[in-house]
Amino acid sequence: MGVVTKTVGEALIDILEANGVDTVFGIPGVHTVELYRGLAASKIRHITPRHEQGAGFMADGYARVTGKPGVALVITGPGLTNTITPMAQAYQDSIPMLVISGVNARASLGHGTGKLHELPDQQAMISTLAPMSHTLLEPGDLPAVMERAFAILTSCRPGPVHIEIPTDVMAKQISLGPLQAVQATGPRASADQVRALLKLCREASRPAILCGGGAVSAAVAVKSLAETLDAPVVSTVNARGLMAGHPLSVPASPSLAAVRDFLAGSDLVIALGTQMGQTDYDMYADGGFPDLDSLVRVDIDPEQLTRGAAASLKVLSTVDQLLEDLLPLLADHRAEAGGAERARACREAALAGLSPKMRAEIAVLDIIREALPGCRIVGDSTQAIYSGNLYFEAGRPSGWFNAATGFGALGYGPPAAIGASLGDPDAPVVCVTGDGGLQFVLAEIGSARDCGANVIFLVWNNDGYGEIRTYMEDCGIEPEGVTPSAPDFLKIADAYGLPSRRLADVADLAEALQIMAAKGGPSLIEVHETGTRGLSA
Template structure:
């Protein structure tokens, strides 16, 4: 294709398609219709959520599964404010998300004249939850602005990028020409830093590797590093399943005493792509995380390297590029540092240190994992998810993620699971959500039905906000506001044409999962914490 004239909206769709976008999530409105002009003729699939927050969460789940930016297309005003919660979750968890919104006509911006969907400063409103935000004032700037957006999404710490297009710009003609998307990578470590780290690896007597969400794209390279230096690998919530089933894997929270003891006894700790934030490393806010000897931090974000525990070596690099450079320095060395024994001892101590109720809930998670090999479990903030975040080995990389960490948004699970399913259509996805959190995004059952997402909604019903009620009692506070009534979820599912079942006994779970996984489209299973036998210890 040579130079052609198209509207800004049509050219935008071409640019998205050229950059590998195959799904967008959004609800069209009069402030975005011109952005839809080229959509029907493209190969991009449009998925309509029931709420713009759902669009953001769907984009989040899609991005986590594919590694590509999830794209949300939103109207100005309430469309973008509805999506801010989803953007904040993605910002906290470093998930690539491209949010494209409308904004009122250029001449009206900043005047406060009461235009429909007007915000005093929409771009400023979005800035605090965006890695980049830009208003497209000139139509001709679209290609360079979008190139910059994808550069930020691909080569820096991931997170939401927001581009807003005024309504009087969307239908303007611009001359465009076909261009191939550029594949960018993150920063690469200095060779001197790689040499120092290699020497530390060779000299360590009891090394441990910490892996966060920034490491999920490199499971085999991390496995090779761990085996080479014989180091247990502790995975945070967003890295669970990274070394599924490996003797060196420690799928337990650094907030647990057993994991902290493992780290405290180590003489070298290599932290790969982990923020080392409070919700992973000090979940109970007890200040008990140990001081680490010879901590090495590897992160794509230079600012993050200045935060958190003191490190003897800070390396600015993507995890993948760092391992590409480090492994050749170590690949011929095989040592015995009792890594598997140290990992097993930590796993055993971590699990035994949990309450019987938590171990029962973890057993339920293991039933899901084992009944549907290769499945993905997407969670909301609910009790079984909290237990799994403390200890659970997902069956595969990217097989476990939820909103009970980082920003901690309720209602995340159902739409995110839909996005995950669209990212890997042939993979069974189980959304574990509480009766309280489900009501934040209950209507997204309809979205799942519309797009035939292979999601099994597993509702953990404890008649309200059980975790908060328990916490209030532990604090000596009379529980208040924690028992909102719930609908009959099976009737809701039936109203949307979604098959469902309420379990009498948890032993029925495996067969129910397998039965629903064999059909196309969503399904719903309810477990009641007290009415379903075996749900609690």
């Protein structure tokens, strides 16, 4: 293709397509219709949620399973402010998200004349939580701005990138030359850093590996490193399933005493792509995570290496590139460090340290994983998910993620599950959501129906905000405001045309999941904390 003349809106779609975007999530409005001009003729699929918050969470779920940026297309003003919560969740969990919004015409910006959807300074508002927020004032700058956006999304610590396009710019004509996908790579460790880590690996007799979400893309290489060093692998919430079922896997939270003791007893701990933040490492805010004398931190973000746990060696690199350089140097190294036995002991101690109620909830999660091999479990902030974050082995990389960590946005699970299903339509997705959380985004059931997402909504009904109710009781506070009424979820499902079932016994769960998965498309199963036998201790 030579140089062509197109509108900014049409050129935007071409640039997205050239960079591998096949799905966008959004609700069109008068402030974005010009961005839709080229969409129908493209190969990009448009998914319409019921609320822009749903668009952002869908983009998040899509990004987690594909590794590509999730794209949300929203109007100026309320469309963008509705997307702020998903952007904040993506920022906290380092998820690549591209949010493209409209904004009022250039001549009106900053004048406060009461234009429809006007904000005092929309770009400044978003820039506090986005690695990049740019207002496209010059139409011809579009290709360069989009190149910068994709370079940030693919080579830096992931997060939400925002581009706003004034309504008078969208229809302007620009010249567009041949397009290519942006090729960018993140930082790579220096040879000295690789040699320093190599020396530590060869000398260690009780090594351990900590994995965060930044290690998921390197799952195969992480497994190879673990086997080479005979090192147990502790996975944080966003890394669960990275070592699915492996004897060296420890799918337990570093907030648990047993895991902390295990790490403290290791003479080398390599932390790969993990923020080492409170919601993974100090969930109970007791300050009990140990100081580790031989901690190595590997991170894509130089600032993150200066925060949190102090390390004896800090390596600025993507996990993929570091292991690509390190593993060949360890080709002749085969340690015998009792890794499988150390991992088994840690797993057993971690699980034993949980309450009977938590263990019963984890057992239900185990049923889901075994009933639907290869499934992804996407969670909302509900009690079973909190228990799973403490201890649960997902069946695959990116097979477990939720909002009960990081930013902790309630209502995340259902739209994120839809996005995950669209990103990998061959894998069954089970969304574990509470009756309270589901009501934040209840209408997205209709979005799932519209796009045929293979999502089973498993409603964990505990008559309100059960986790908060329990917390208030534990603090000696009379529970208040935690018992919002719920609709009959089966009737809601029927209204949207979804098959549904209410279980009397957890023993029926595996069969129910298999039946619903066989039907294809979205469905709903409800379990009740006290009304379903075996749900919890």
